Amino acid sequence: MHDAFWDHLKERLSATPPDFSCALELLKEIKEILLSLLLPRQNRLRSEIEEALDMDLLTQEAEHGALNVPHLSKYILNMMTLLCAPVRDEAVQKLENISDPVWLLRGIFQVLGLMKMDMVNYTIQSLQPQLQEHSIQYERAKFQDLLNKQPSLLDHTARWLTRAAAQLSAPPPSGPDAADAASSPCSSPGEAASSPEPLSPTMVLSQGFLNLLLWDPEDDEFPETLLTDRARLQELEAQLRQLTILASVLLVSSSFSGSVLFGSPQFVDKLKRVTRALLEEFKSRPEEEAMLTVSEQVAQEIHQSLKNMGLAALSSDNTASLIGQLQDVARKENCVRSVIDQRIHLFLKCCLVLGVQRSLLDLPGGLTLIEAELAELGQKFVSLTHHNQQVFGPYYTEILKSLLPPAQVLETEVASL
Numbered sequence: 001m002h003d004a005f006w007d008h009l010k011e012r013l014s015a016t017p018p019d020f021s022c023a024l025e026l027l028k029e030i031k032e033i034l035l036s037l038l039l040p041r042q043n044r045l046r047s048e049i050e051e052a053l054d055m056d057l058l059t060q061e062a063e064h065g066a067l068n069v070p071h072l073s074k075y076i077l078n079m080m081t082l083l084c085a086p087v088r089d090e091a092v093q094k095l096e097n098i099s100d101p102v103w104l105l106r107g108i109f110q111v112l113g114l115m116k117m118d119m120v121n122y123t124i125q126s127l128q129p130q131l132q133e134h135s136i137q138y139e140r141a142k143f144q145d146l147l148n149k150q151p152s153l154l155d156h157t158a159r160w161l162t163r164a165a166a167q168l169s170a171p172p173p174s175g176p177d178a179a180d181a182a183s184s185p186c187s188s189p190g191e192a193a194s195s196p197e198p199l200s201p202t203m204v205l206s207q208g209f210l211n212l213l214l215w216d217p218e219d220d221e222f223p224e225t226l227l228t229d230r231a232r233l234q235e236l237e238a239q240l241r242q243l244t245i246l247a248s249v250l251l252v253s254s255s256f257s258g259s260v261l262f263g264s265p266q267f268v269d270k271l272k273r274v275t276r277a278l279l280e281e282f283k284s285r286p287e288e289e290a291m292l293t294v295s296e297q298v299a300q301e302i303h304q305s306l307k308n309m310g311l312a313a314l315s316s317d318n319t320a321s322l323i324g325q326l327q328d329v330a331r332k333e334n335c336v337r338s339v340i341d342q343r344i345h346l347f348l349k350c351c352l353v354l355g356v357q358r359s360l361l362d363l364p365g366g367l368t369l370i371e372a373e374l375a376e377l378g379q380k381f382v383s384l385t386h387h388n389q390q391v392f393g394p395y396y397t398e399i400l401k402s403l404l405p406p407a408q409v410l411e412t413e414v415a416s417l
Contacts, residue, residue: 010102020062037083069101085118139391157223164208165403201400206352209385213237225392248329248337250369256322257302287330295326351378
C-alpha cells in the first residue's frame, strides 16, 4: 500500500500538466510535523515555517503550475538539519543526494518519523521525574485510603520486617558455609571478623527484600506493600534460579576443560547460550530430567571444542564424571549450587546497599562468567525495591521504629535511604 501511494504520487507529478494535489497534502503534513518538533520558546522558527510553507500561497502556485518542489524540499531539509538530534544528521545528509522528488519526499517522511520518536523520547525523559513523583504520591494516597478502611492492612508487612530483623539479630551460622557469609563483598575481611554492626533500617529492609526472592508460593502472608510487585518478584526469582544453575554449570565445566577453553570468550558465550536455551525446559519438565539433557549437551560442546582446538579430548571416565556432576546440579542441596546461590544473594544484598556498579567491582568467585547477567538482574531488583521504598517508606519507618532501638533508627526516614 505504501508503494502504491508513492507510485500514484509519481504519476500525478509526471502528468502534463503536473497534478500537485497529493504533493500539497504531503507538504501540509510535513509542515505540521516540523511545527510539532519546535519547543514553546522557538517562536521565530515557528513564524519562519508558517511563512515558508504557507499552504494558501503554495496552493495558488500549484494552480498556476509554478510550485517549486525542489526549492521547498531544500528548505525542508535545511530545517530538518536544524531541528534533528545529532544522531539523525547522517540520515538527513543522505537525503540531500536524492534528486527524484518522489523518493526525496518518501525519505523525508521516513526521517521525520524518526525525529518525532526522538522528540517523544526526549519529552518522556524530561518529564520522568515529575511523572515518577506523581506516581509515588498517587500509589501512597491509594494505599492510605485502603489503610483507613482496613487498619490491619499492614499486619503481614510488619511480620515480614520482624522476621528480617530477627534473622539479622540471630548468631551467625558456623561451618563452611559461614565463610562465604563472612566474606561478603559489602565488607572487608577485617570488618567481617569484628563484632556485627547494630541493625539499621537499611539492613533490615535489604534482608526483607532478599527474603522475597525465597518466598514460599504457598505462603499467603505476603507483605501488603508489595502485592502489586509480586509477579515481578517471581520473575526475578526465576531469573535468579536460572543464573544459579548457569553459573554452577560453568563452574563445574571449567574444572574439567581447563583454562584454555574458558579463556575464550567465544566458547563461554556459546556455552552460555546453549545452557540457557536448554534451561527453558525446566518450565515444562522436572529439573532432574531436563538437567540430564543440559549435562549431555554441555559435555558434547566441550568435547567438540577441545577437538577443534587440537587438544586432548575428555576421556570416557572424565566425560561420565562431568555429566554426573552437572546432573547433580539439579538438586538444590548440591554443594556447588548452594555456594553459587549464596554468593548471588550476597551480590544482590550489596546492590541494595552500594549500588550495582560498585557491587560488580568485586564479584565473589564463580560469578565473573555471568557478570553481564548479574548486572541486569541487580538493576531490575534495585529499581523495583527503590520505587517500593519511595512509595511505602513512611510506613516502613513507623514499623521499624517499633522493632529497632531509637539509637539505631536515628530518626532516619526510610524513604530517604
